[in-house]
Amino acid sequence: xxxxxxxxxxxxxxxxxxxxxxxxxxxxxxxxxxxxxxxxxxxxxxxxxxxxxxxxxxxxxxxxxxxxxxxxxxxxxxxxxxxxxxxxxxxxxxxxxxxxxxxxxxxxxxxxxxxxxxxxxxxxxxxxxxxxxxxxxxxxxxxxxxxxxxxxxxxxxxxxxxxxxxxxxxxxxxxxxxxxxxxxxxxxxxxxxxxxxx
Amino acid sequence: xxxxxxxxxxxxxxxxxxxxxxxxxxxxxxxxxxxxxxxxxxxxxxxxxxxxxxxxxxxxxxxxxxxxxxxxxxxxxxxxxxxxxxxxxx
Numbered sequence: 001x002x003x004x005x006x007x008x009x010x011x012x013x014x015x016x017x018x019x020x021x022x023x024x025x026x027x028x029x030x031x032x033x034x035x036x037x038x039x040x041x042x043x044x045x046x047x048x049x050x051x052x053x054x055x056x057x058x059x060x061x062x063x064x065x066x067x068x069x070x071x072x073x074x075x076x077x078x079x080x081x082x083x084x085x086x087x088x089x090x091x092x093x094x095x096x097x098x099x100x101x102x103x104x105x106x107x108x109x110x111x112x113x114x115x116x117x118x119x120x121x122x123x124x125x126x127x128x129x130x131x132x133x134x135x136x137x138x139x140x141x142x143x144x145x146x147x148x149x150x151x152x153x154x155x156x157x158x159x160x161x162x163x164x165x166x167x168x169x170x171x172x173x174x175x176x177x178x179x180x181x182x183x184x185x186x187x188x189x190x191x192x193x194x195x196x197x198x
Numbered sequence: 199x200x201x202x203x204x205x206x207x208x209x210x211x212x213x214x215x216x217x218x219x220x221x222x223x224x225x226x227x228x229x230x231x232x233x234x235x236x237x238x239x240x241x242x243x244x245x246x247x248x249x250x251x252x253x254x255x256x257x258x259x260x261x262x263x264x265x266x267x268x269x270x271x272x273x274x275x276x277x278x279x280x281x282x283x284x285x286x287x288x
Contacts, residue, residue, distance in 0.1 A: 074283035175231035
């Protein structure tokens, strides 16, 4: 089970609302490489993972992604507080506003709603861990792109933190892949499905 | 929001807890991959102690951080704001 900690993993305190920033940062809520996809990916890959250490890594990284989902939620919430209808219209946020007001609905910046198609669960150790390594890099690139578009230091600070966590998760998934391959022999070092082919 | 709360103190103490919990989570991820690393284990224990002390102080002054730590037997403080996504809660 999970227990809620009534605090963010890292502070989010944004003084100035900005609909333009919210429009692009929402991709890390419901986009292809966002935090919802990340948490769902790792927390569902756990069950077919045969190695205890890797089960731990998937559980704990997956749980941290939920905390990141909440940080993105806090950023979007604070960026959209107190906006006037004119500001919303001027930023082009009206096409989101008409369906969701300023509620947080997981969509990509392009407007495509969150889709579990972003989440790879192959039930195979090598396939799933390589998926995770790529996913962390793709999320890192998305944060780099957000940092290219956003000037406000109040917003950049938590985004930089989240970007940095992608690098650490990439390292841990590198460890996970090594642990998995230490358990394989020369015949199946690159391709094996131990959860199925016992 | 409660006007009797010292918000600057709350914020400063919360940031200390966030820093300690971050250190703990970071070393926990490392220990998942290297559970026999003595240096990491020691680091975990040191920060666990500090985090525990800071949380006890925070909850005494500002209310529960988890649903299991509503220590006030007269009032359900868990539901009191600010919630973490609000500016005031950070």
